[in-house]
Amino acid sequence: MKRKSYKFRIVNTAIMAVSLSGMMTIYITFINLGMVDRFIYYWFKAWMLAAPVAFVCVMMIANPVQKLTKRLLDS
Numbered sequence: 001m002k003r004k005s006y007k008f009r010i011v012n013t014a015i016m017a018v019s020l021s022g023m024m025t026i027y028i029t030f031i032n033l034g035m036v037d038r039f040i041y042y043w044f045k046a047w048m049l050a051a052p053v054a055f056v057c058v059m060m061i062a063n064p065v066q067k068l069t070k071r072l073l074d075s
Contacts, residue, residue: 013062017054025050 025046033042 009062013055013058016062017058018051020058021050021054022047 026043029039029043029046033039036042
């Protein structure tokens with residue numbers, strides 16, 4: 001059961017990191033540049049830099065955030 005849980009955590013983290021970094025970088029790129037000719041290029045470049053960082057961040061904070069949420073809701 002542990003192995004399945006670890007696989008779930010990795011896939012869940014990857015989906016969360018890709019989704020969130022994609023949404024944030026598209027928003028910030030638009031705020032900074034507007035809809036310029038090479039918007040997709042600039043956004044994709046930012047997203048490629050942000051996605052791996054987002055993955056590491058989610059891996060580090062997901063468990064503590066889940067524990068904090070459980071503690072807040074159980075009290």
